[in-house]
Amino acid sequence: MFVDRVLIELRAGKGGDGCSSMRREKYVPRGGPDGGDGGDGASIVLEARVGVNSLAAYANQRLFRATKGQPGQGSLRHGKKGRDQKLLVPPGTTVIDADQHFVIKDMKHHGEQFVIAKGGKGGRGNAHFKNSVNRSPRECTPGDEGETRFVILELKSIADVGLIGKPNAGKSTLLSCITSARPEIADYPFTTKHPNLGIVELSGERSFVVADIPGLIEGASEGVGLGHEFLRHVERAGLLIHLVEPFPADQTDPLENYRAIRTELQEYDPSLAQRDQIIVVSKAELEGANHVHQALEAETNQVVHLVSAIEGSGMSDLLEAVMQKVDARRSELIAAGEQVIDGRESLREPVKAVKKKRLPPHLHGPTAALSNEMQAKDFELDSDSNPTNEASQ
Ligand SMILES: Nc1nc2c(ncn2[C@@H]2O[C@H](COP(=O)(O)OP(=O)(O)OP(=O)(O)O)[C@@H](O)[C@H]2O)c(=O)[nH]1
Ligand SMILES: [Mg+2]
Numbered sequence: 001m002f003v004d005r006v007l008i009e010l011r012a013g014k015g016g017d018g019c020s021s022m023r024r025e026k027y028v029p030r031g032g033p034d035g036g037d038g039g040d041g042a043s044i045v046l047e048a049r050v051g052v053n054s055l056a057a058y059a060n061q062r063l064f065r066a067t068k069g070q071p072g073q074g075s076l077r078h079g080k081k082g083r084d085q086k087l088l089v090p091p092g093t094t095v096i097d098a099d100q101h102f103v104i105k106d107m108k109h110h111g112e113q114f115v116i117a118k119g120g121k122g123g124r125g126n127a128h129f130k131n132s133v134n135r136s137p138r139e140c141t142p143g144d145e146g147e148t149r150f151v152i153l154e155l156k157s158i159a160d161v162g163l164i165g166k167p168n169a170g171k172s173t174l175l176s177c178i179t180s181a182r183p184e185i186a187d188y189p190f191t192t193k194h195p196n197l198g199i200v201e202l203s204g205e206r207s208f209v210v211a212d213i214p215g216l217i218e219g220a221s222e223g224v225g226l227g228h229e230f231l232r233h234v235e236r237a238g239l240l241i242h243l244v245e246p247f248p249a250d251q252t253d254p255l256e257n258y259r260a261i262r263t264e265l266q267e268y269d270p271s272l273a274q275r276d277q278i279i280v281v282s283k284a285e286l287e288g289a290n291h292v293h294q295a296l297e298a299e300t301n302q303v304v305h306l307v308s309a310i311e312g313s314g315m316s317d318l319l320e321a322v323m324q325k326v327d328a329r330r331s332e333l334i335a336a337g338e339q340v341i342d343g344r345e346s347l348r349e350p351v352k353a354v355k356k357k358r359l360p361p362h363l364h365g366p367t368a369a370l371s372n373e374m375q376a377k378d379f380e381l382d383s384d385s386n387p388t389n390e391a392s393q
Pocket of ligand 1: 168
């Protein structure tokens with residue numbers, strides 16, 4: 001299941017109460033206060049991790065609670081701290097405050113983590129309040145409440161290039177042609193219901209990430225079709241590929257379709273409409289596709305690519321042009337002192353930690369070298385081949 005927006009409630013743990021206790025023991029006069037402090041409540045920590053691909057883990061569970069701190073006890077025993085709860089999210093997740101709608105944090109990199117709800121501090125035991133005037137205080141403080149927060153987690157895919165266009169334009173076919181991604185492809189509109197990402201690898205270790213999103217139609221801003229919702233997955237992309245189908249199944253005019261998508265982009269976010277774009281006419285092998293290509297070039301006054309995913313024609317020119325624009329944008333970002341987010345990072349398989357097996361002493365200690373040929377008595381005699389060292393290496 002692909003989930004890219006959830007509202008969750010986070011409740012950090014309460015701090016444990018401080019304890020009020022007096023030491024009473026035979027033969028120990030004036031034992032004094034010995035109430036321990038309460039342990040701190042656990043916090044809730046968000047961490048971006050490669051390999052977590054959607055927010056599906058939060059689709060069914062809405063409330064996340066961290067454990068409380070334990071209360072302090074007599075004999076100066078302090079309460080145990082609560083164990084922090086870690087929630088994993090995909091890199092590219094934006095954390096938004098649900099009450100006031102401001103962005104708390106944009107988690108772009110693997111391993112990035114931060115405390116979203118802080119646990120309450122533990123209370124203080126009466127031993128803390130002892131002073132020269134009051135040597136037997138009964139006073140102690142309760143633990144603080146942990147923070148409670150409603151947050152919206154929103155996933156905005158990290159891609160260099162966004163593929164947009166009308167449904168059935170051939171976006172998913174193009175993605176499957178240039179990357180190893182295998183999205184669903186069919187000759188009916190709205191085959192793609194959630195974004196798909198793929199990595200395009202060119203020679204010389206040059207690569208970029210492409211995001212294919214569900215098709216847009218006129219009125220998407222009013223929620224028609226799948227709406228605008230998925231456009232946020234190309235928001236981070238510095239470059240858009242606008243795919244235009246030459247002969248739409250619904251007999252509409254391809255130029256009109258092109259303009260309609262431009263209007264939808266403008267309505268969603270004017271900055272997205274101004275973003276650099278490469279226009280591509282798909283299904284080039286169909287007769288008459290080049291007329292559409294010429295008409296589009298005349299209308300937009302810019303180079304329009306003509307490609308066929310079936311025959312593979314025009315692909316290498318297109319990929320080279322895209323790579324150049326991606327490289328130029330990366331250099332621009334570096335020159336402006338901004339960080340370049342590596343989209344490939346979020347698609348990489350997570351590295352699984354290999355657990356070292358603990359060997360019993362007879363397999364790794366000095367005795368591991370014992371055999372019929374090497375007996376215990378030989379160890380001292382044969383000082384050159386030091387079996388103790390060999391075995392321990
Ligand atoms: N003849 C021809 N057909 C193509 C080409 N590329 C894609 N198609 C066909 O166009 C149809 C739609 O392709 P998709 O890749 O599913 O289109 P899409 O834009 O992803 O569509 P949605 O996901 O529904 O928005 C499929 O039947 C493809 O086989 C092409 O280069 N030539
Ligand atoms: Mg598709």
